[in-house]
Amino acid sequence: MSLFQNSVLNKYLKGLESEKVEEAYERFTSHFHNPTIQENIRNSKEEQYQGEFLIDLFVNVFGYVKNPTPDFNLTTELKNIKGSKKTDGAILKGEKALAVIELKGTNTTDLGKVETQAFGYKNNQPGCNYVITSNFEKLRFYIDNAVDFEEFNLFQLTKERFEILCLCLSSEYLLKDIPKKIKDESLTQEENITKKLYKDYASFRNEIFDAIQNENPEYDKLTLFKKTQKLLDRFLFIFFAEDRLLLPPNSIRSIVNQWTDLKDKYDEYFPLYDRFKKYFGYMNTGHKGHQHDIFAYNGGLFAPDKILDNIKINDDLLYKHTVNLSNYDFESEVSVNILGHIFEHSLNDIDEIQAEIQGVATEQSKTKRKKDGVFYTPKYITKYIVDNTVGKLCEEKKTELDIIEAEYEKERKGRQKATLKKLTKKLEDYRKWLLQITICDPACGSGAFLNQALEFLIAEHQYIDELQAKLFGDAMILSEVENSILENNLFGVDINEESVEIAKLSLWLRTAQKGRKLTSLNNNIKCGNSLIDDTNVAIEKSFNWQKEFQEVFAKGGFDIVIGNPPYGASFNNDEKLYFREAYSEIHKRTPESFNYFLYKIENIINTSSKWGVIIPSSFLYQHEFEKTRKYILDNSTVNKVLNLGDDVFQDVATPTCIIIASKEGEKSEYVDLQTIPRNLLPIEIFEESKLVNATSLIENESFSYIVKLNRELIKKCYNQPRLKEIAEEVATGISSGLIKHMFIQKKNILNSILNAQYLKN
Structure with a gap:
């Protein structure tokens, strides 16, 4: 989650003026480390303290000038450029917002829930580079997007961490865009x-x-x-x-x-x-x-x-x-x-x-x-898919258990033992459930998605620890759950032996701690052909999912499946014949690996699961995948479709999309991000407000996952004779990734001589 590379950060930390930092730290600790003040802050509502918080931290410690003082560079209630919504605070450079500040009370434990709202404000302020969120006890600092951040516990902040906070927030550095420079x-x-x-x-x-x-x-x-x-x-x-x-x-x-x-x-x-x-x-x-x-x-x-x-x-x-x-x-x-x-x-x-x-x-x-059609997945993609599968499943479970953060923030004194016991039981039940969920990447490569899921689950256990500490007023002690997560929660398969070994190594490197044995991952990360279980076809690498993961399938299958299934893979004749028969429910003419992976996913998940993948966007509308689209709709709810466009993967022009689906749920949403500049995609992908309701998304003859805007055009097309009615069988040839070059623009039409029959209807 770290924003900065350590050697670059250390260079800037050495440039801090130690005397100024020492004085600022004294001002900071005299307020935020005072036990009485901490208790008063915890007992204050958001509206009661947010104005004073800006003064206590940004003015008194980091040297900003707050409105209405002349030449102010810190203000409250800054209105969006469009609409009437206002951010709680903003750091100004000239007349423009350089950073937006969104504040919540200490009864909001998970600052991740504030991201969508805070970045909505940022995206409405041109030239804004930074987002700051806080619940008065913790503070998060973001640059440009929500993929990575620095988090600071203000009530327990060490001198070393304060120096980093100083580089991020001090007026001497932020107004000069130093944090952005360090990140770049x-x-x-x-x-x-x-x-x-x-x-x-x-x-x-x-x-x-x-x-x-x-x-x-x-x-x-x-x-x-x-x-x-x-x-x-x-x-x-x-x-x-x-x-x-x-x-x-x-x-x-x-x-x-x-x-x-x-x-x-x-x-x-x-x-x-x-x-x-x-x-x-x-x-x-x-x-x-x-x-x-x-x-x-x-x-x-x-x-x-x-x-x-x-x-x-x-x-x-x-x-x-x-x-x-x-x-x-x-x-x-x-x-x-x-x-x-x-x-x-x-x-x-x-x-x-x-x-x-x-x-x-x-x-x-x-x-x-x-x-085999495998490409490296950028982190913002893995984060989005994990947040919208693992994250959503966790949110639903917390709602089911009635875990309300505010209940853990209330003063313990005077509360009945039965109430405390009930609140504790909820957290225990949630952790027990969390240690049993199963997450699989059926084409895991070097483990990018598994590592992202690991990062999410570690943070979720820390969230439980934090609520427990608030409930009993104890210092927060983080649970050492990494090995339990590796043993119980994460599963992967890859056809490449070296991929499997490297995926294991990457998980070990992320979880290794001094004096703690590495978890054996041989029963979780396995080598095999995820799509073929016939030993006559895949002689050495045939893979029987039910046999290889017996404990998982004894409970009905995986809770979560995530990944970047390979596409454009090559198959020999025996494999093509196998796919035609084993995948007959979705097979049409052209063998396509990602298409078979979608079918396989639907057959290895349980009845309350979620799944999310990034695949070529041709799946959304091409006739070749019509049977698969229908199969998914018959068996799951498509919750989100993000049409991403070209150049998501480095050196790969293929247009892609993200599909999030679940066994339970009714809501469907769609967003078209094809025209978004590629450097802004890591920001725009998390902009929930751009999603449009798409419950009727798939109400068309070919089950195309397209926006309503185009559905009338599709209906018109279906009123015309089908090509198959007037021609021999047509199959897909070489697919172009540069789809934008396949469109005819109006200005070119006006300068061309086209047969009127082609333009009919």
Whole structure:
């Protein structure tokens, strides 16, 4: 959720004037850390304190001038440019709002609920870059969009976190747009580090792989390549763990230095890889050392591997690449998000190398991931889909349990024990339910959607902890639920073995904590062909969902399915024949992988589930997918359709859409975002006010998921003879992603000679 890259943030933090920060922190703590004031704030209603809050924080601590004082740059009740709605406060630069402020009382625990309202105000203020939301106890700070934010607990804020708050909110920095500058520099730095690290990462893999082949001819190339990738995964985890103090710092560098000293100074040689294998063993079983202990993290990554434990690796290459990668700071430079991009790039390269090993020309194979129609999903897409599936299901459960935040904010003194017990029971019931929900990505790739779901669930457990702390007046202690989430809530399948291993690694990196064993994910993240359960068709990777996830299907199926199903994948003749028969309810003529995934999703979910996917927007209207659209409508309610247009995925022109559906529910909504500039899509996608009621969206002969605006035109078309009535069978050829070039504009029509018959009706 962090807005800033650590190394960039640290550079700006070093530039803070320590004396000014110290004085500001003293003013801040004298008010917001005063127990009596805290209690009074908690007992105040939103309207009672919001004006004073602006003075206490923005004026007294961060140096703003509030209206009506001359030359003010802080005001209240700023009206939208369009409409009559007003934001609670705004920071002004000249006459324009630079930041909008939306305030709630402390009885609003989840500030995420304020996002839609706050960004509605921002989008009505041209030139506004920042959104600030607060319930007087917590404060969130956003730049441009709602995808990432910084959250501060004002009542418990440390000096270190206050310095970051100062960079975000102080008039000295915000009015100069410094936070936006830090974010922009962070994005540039992340891009640069990603490119550089991936170059070194790929060089390590490729050179080690070449050397291993030469020194271990008894093994086939494909096996050695997979072991090379596993070795790299092990090193990456160690680099990450040692820089984040899960392991003794500079562990790899120390091993290399000790090996060099023994070889050069004491003439004691043994292969460098033997030293690393010993360390891998420590990671698996644990080790009590003279200077440092090593915890048994394991999780399967460091378990004994007969081939990997017996191959030979060139000393010089191993020395060169481990030292090179150890120069990166995996705490401040290399974030988990950067590693996510590294993993995605890696999967493309892996497929190229595997194609080469198997004798398939690279130009023909493209890469298996592109051949299989797989593309990296941007974070704002994964967040939107998770929020509207997992998030909606959680909201419905809290409503069912009658969990009302305001009830947990009331003063405990004088309340009956039975009331407190009842409120506690609601939270216990919610947590129990939360630990049992099942979320699946049937084409999980490197785990982007699973990681987003993990992030959401961790935040939801923290929300429960916060309500419990409010109820009993105790300090908030966050539950260590990450391993429980990995064991019970998250499931994934992918046809690519390396994708499965990398998805596991990405989840481990996000949840690893010092002294806590890694969760084995072998029963949750599996390799297989999600679409084919016939061993005669998919000989090695046929996948029987009911057999592989027996506990899930004993309860009726998954609660949530999310993902970016592959599209445009290639199939052999046996697979095409299989799809025609096994998917006969939705199959028409052209085999399309995402189409089959939609059918599969409907068959692996339970009767109260939700699902959300991003797929090509051709699904919304093409005749080829008419049977699938009807099948979905017969079995689920389509809640939301977002027509996104082109260029959502980098280097992919295919127009896409998001579909959110559920087994329970009646409301349908639609929004067309095709013409929105691509840089604004991460903002506009969360703008709920743009959704239009579309209950009658699908009331047409072909079940097209289109807006009402076009339905009359479609009806006109259906009054004309069908092409199939006057021509031979027509099938889809090569589909163009650049759909905008397929439209004829009025100005071109006027300058063209067109047969009047073509323009009839």
